[in-house]
Amino acid sequence: MARFDVNIVVIGDASCGKSCLLQRLLTNRFVADSERTWGTEFGAKRIAVVLPDGSQRRVSIGVWDTSGYPRFHLTSTRFLAGAHAILACWDATSRRSWDSLRAWVVEAREQEPAAQVFLAACKSDLVERPQQAQRGHGGSAAPPAEGLPGTGSGSPAQSLGVSVEVEHWPSLSRLQQEEEEQEPQQQVQQQQQDERQAAAKAAAERGGGRGRAAVDQYSASTGASVLWTSARTGEGVLECFQTIAQEVLQRRWAQQQQAQQQPQPRQLQPARPQLPPLSGMLVPAAALLLGGPLLAAAVAKAALGDCFHLELHRGRLYVQAGVPSTGPPLSPGAVEVRPTGVPALGNGAFAAQRIPAGTYLGDYTGELLDRPAFFARYPNGVGDFTAAVDDEWAIDAVRPVGDTATFHPVHLNHSRGRANVRRHYARAARRISFFATRDVQPGEELLYDYGRAYWRGREQMELP
């Protein structure tokens, strides 16, 4: 799983309203006939949260909308590993959907015991909703009264100290397409919606939905908050995800406080970073002293060959030593993307077979963003899955990160001291390539040093 501050996986029966919930969160629109979710969809949003100590933090939430179809069951549950929160949804108008909620919750807890579980009633505009706005285990978090800009619904934003800053979503093309298609169909859709609403209300009255008492009882027995949502009206949707982010961060904050009060275990000394061979560096250093930079560069190139690069780009001279620009390709299946077992890291890339030193692991591919596009998407300058090519261009790999079946360099975690991978930059070509710097044994994680700039402003998050 990709690493966001709060990773949320949405589970529940097919057609219970999960995709509409995610679309409402990301686009503030209701797409009545949203496509079935084949596999898993993904979206992300940045929100600012106030911690219990009063400090403010900007956090990103990543939301994985899994398929509820039985044939995708395995894929869906695979995404649970590394989740901080699991949102188990049911269709508030459907008895069957409610009845299978327990099985989803049991499975979620088995797969990712560390995750906090929340229950979401979808389509709650079609049933009688709870009145009060209590939050917490054993209670239901109903939307409070006054709205947050853009939601058109009630919001606990002030009391929670949460505000939305920016959002982005990878399924952009699909959503744009839906937007284009929506206009001419609007009247028909409205009619269909009215009909569906009337039918669902009738079903709920016949006992299709679950009574409040049963919901509260289950919530109390599982310790999972209930969040009432309607993707159609927008009510409770943003609040649902705000509640989750807030509760996850509150728990994390409490755990950190507790850990600080306990004696710290002895820290392992990280290994020294890998440098180019000393002999290769001594000769150019002597040449620099004796003949100046040109001679030093010529000598370095002669000594290091494909492991020494000079690039004059946009008025700057870039020097790289110790990493090749070409190498034998990775054998198919040689890298496996899977949970690291460390919640703060999420997934990582592990050698499934021996990877010889010098192997070319792949390029950092994704959406190319220029400076304005980058800051429009990430106003605070932090993109967890972006790699800067130079001071104008960045590559955003937010899409491939959700695909753990195929290795992409975005899956590589950072280590300053244990790095066994390095990047080669060809800036003019807007290319960043990754190479193994030593033999990597089966089971070893592939790691590279993201560089100090990546951690600036969030140094406390960096693991060695």
Ligand SMILES: C[S@@+](CC[C@H](N)C(=O)[O-])C[C@H]1O[C@@H](n2cnc3c(N)ncnc32)[C@H](O)[C@@H]1O
């Ligand atoms: C490019 S992703 C790496 C792959 C990611 N772990 C995943 O699940 O797909 C970068 C994110 O991983 C996490 N991460 C990677 N290495 C880390 C480290 N050494 N310490 C803390 N967080 C790390 C951070 O959240 C970072 O923003």
